[in-house]
Amino acid sequence: MASTIFEKTSSERKGYTLPDNDVNVKLENCIPSEFCRKEDIHLPEVSELDVMRHFLELAHTNYCIEKGFYPLGSCTMKYNPKINETLVRNDSFNNIHPLQDENTVQGALEILHDLQESLAEISGFEKVTLQPVAGAHGEFTGLKVIKAYHDLNNNPHKNMIILPDSAHGTNPASVVLAGFEVVEIKSNEKGLVDVEDLRAHVDENTAGFMLTNPNTLGLFETQVEEIAEIVHSVDGLVYMDGANFNAILGIVKPGEMGFDIMHFNLHKTFATPHGGGGPGSGPIGVRKDLVQFLPTPMVTKKGNKYFMDYGNVNTSLGKVHSFFGNFAVNLRAYIYIKMLGTKGLRRVSENAVINANYIQKKLENYYYVPYKNQYCMHEFVASGVWQKEKYGIRTLDIAKRILDKGYHAPTIYFPLIVPEAMMIEPTETESKETLDDFINAMIEIAKECEENPDLLKNAPLNTPVRRVDDTLAVRQLNVKFEW
Numbered sequence: 001m002a003s004t005i006f007e008k009t010s011s012e013r014k015g016y017t018l019p020d021n022d023v024n025v026k027l028e029n030c031i032p033s034e035f036c037r038k039e040d041i042h043l044p045e046v047s048e049l050d051v052m053r054h055f056l057e058l059a060h061t062n063y064c065i066e067k068g069f070y071p072l073g074s075c076t077m078k079y080n081p082k083i084n085e086t087l088v089r090n091d092s093f094n095n096i097h098p099l100q101d102e103n104t105v106q107g108a109l110e111i112l113h114d115l116q117e118s119l120a121e122i123s124g125f126e127k128v129t130l131q132p133v134a135g136a137h138g139e140f141t142g143l144k145v146i147k148a149y150h151d152l153n154n155n156p157h158k159n160m161i162i163l164p165d166s167a168h169g170t171n172p173a174s175v176v177l178a179g180f181e182v183v184e185i186k187s188n189e190k191g192l193v194d195v196e197d198l199r200a201h202v203d204e205n206t207a208g209f210m211l212t213n214p215n216t217l218g219l220f221e222t223q224v225e226e227i228a229e230i231v232h233s234v235d236g237l238v239y240m241d242g243a244n245f246n247a248i249l250g251i252v253k254p255g256e257m258g259f260d261i262m263h264f265n266l267h268k269t270f271a272t273p274h275g276g277g278g279p280g281s282g283p284i285g286v287r288k289d290l291v292q293f294l295p296t297p298m299v300t301k302k303g304n305k306y307f308m309d310y311g312n313v314n315t316s317l318g319k320v321h322s323f324f325g326n327f328a329v330n331l332r333a334y335i336y337i338k339m340l341g342t343k344g345l346r347r348v349s350e351n352a353v354i355n356a357n358y359i360q361k362k363l364e365n366y367y368y369v370p371y372k373n374q375y376c377m378h379e380f381v382a383s384g385v386w387q388k389e390k391y392g393i394r395t396l397d398i399a400k401r402i403l404d405k406g407y408h409a410p411t412i413y414f415p416l417i418v419p420e421a422m423m424i425e426p427t428e429t430e431s432k433e434t435l436d437d438f439i440n441a442m443i444e445i446a447k448e449c450e451e452n453p454d455l456l457k458n459a460p461l462n463t464p465v466r467r468v469d470d471t472l473a474v475r476q477l478n479v480k481f482e483w
């Protein structure tokens with residue numbers, strides 16, 4: 001690894017110019033002595049140019065979508081148009097405050113209102129709240145809506161939420177946080193919900209069922225109507241995890257499929273950079289009779305005026321976040337939707353789906369693809385079991401070797417029901433050339449497994465940091481640089 005800024009230090013060098021100190025106060029008189037530093041702080045002493053080079057080098061060392069292909073399944077690492085970044089930094093948005101008088105922020109309220117309406121239109125739900133700030137937060141809010149619904153109907157015994165075994169880890173976590181218990185059901189041999197197993201687990205304690213569609217195997221759940229009928233027959237609610245919404249935009253509406261509640265991951269589907277884990281936005285949409293439970297305030301329009309509506313005080317969950325959610329992420333989603341329009345959104349999904357099918361088809365002779373006799377949606381799951389059985393190479397080794405080829409690795413070991421899983425999501429923003437290069441790299445790796453397995457076991461070889469011991473890092477976390 002390149003030398004750090006600490007190692008470049010040389011006394012006498014500096015990168016700042018400060019005026020002489022003209023404040024005649026002794027520090028010891030202001031700060032109790034036990035809090036005063038006893039020895040020199042040892043900050044690096046470097047020139048301005050050295051500092052510039054240091055930070056630029058760090059920025060270049062970091063991997064990001066602007067640097068290369070990022071097929072991290074389920075995360076939808078698409079290219080986020082830079083016009084979003086320019087517009088959200090505009091002073092008119094940047095310098096407003098959520099406590100400002102409504103009359104002075106009519107434009108911002110109009111944007112939030114329009115976004116609520118657009119998302120409701122795209123998803124087929126009655127109303128959408130923009131308050132939750134992550135997909136997982138949307139799940140939590142949606143589950144609290146389910147709870148409020150059953151409480152209002154005098155059904156507090158309904159405490160079970162059913163999940164398929166392919167569910168994302170946030171689903172069971174949200175279920176528990178919202179005060180429910182998890183019931184897990186099996187997927188069938190096609191990778192879809194086993195409807196008979198669902199039927200066998202539904203009873204009077206069923207509060208709801210959570211389903212991702214397309215599911216985490218990248219497959220479209222074709223039996224949602226039947227599933228909804230089964231869950232509704234015991235007055236349970238059907239929740240859609242909308243993290244994979246970018247596969248069906250403008251093609252089908254979850255609200256018309258039989259779902260009662262859904263969350264959106266605006267940072268995934270509607271383009272906000274989210275590699276570092278946030279900030280995000282996880283609005284939820286609900287069917288008509290559930291609107292009364294949504295968090296307040298909602299942005300409402302009366303005549304030509306927009307205002308914050310704190311109505312439904314008796315039934316609303318209240319607030320799930322300070323103010324009105326993550327305004328800047330919501331604004332990016334708004335710009336993205338406005339730029340693409342109805343046709344553009346549909347093309348996003350069509351291209352995301354065709355890109356994933358292209359890679360799946362090209363790789364299926366080199367890696368085991370468990371559900372290959374059907375089209376995938378915007379992503380697919382391959383497996384490293386052939387490589388493991390024949391050459392003792394794990395999917396982890398393959399993922400590390402992918403880094404050597406200059407790509408971010410796919411999601412690995414998820415979903416849990418596919419051993420040695422590699423979940424590949426190309427997104428719609430990649431060109432055929434990029435997909436071809438990636439496919440070739442994956443084929444090369446498959447050949448390396450056969451011819452030079454040690455290469456894979458030692459990978460990565462050309463990254464700034466070689467293979468780290470994650471287990472040790474968790475047990476003995478040390479983030480302090482000593483010099």
Ligand SMILES: *Cc1c(COP(=O)(O)O)cnc(C)c1O
Pocket residue numbers: 074075134135136137168170171212216241243244265280282
């Ligand atoms: C990303 C994801 C989530 C969680 O969303 P966050 O915005 O990361 O909290 C839930 N379910 C699925 C299927 C996901 O891919």
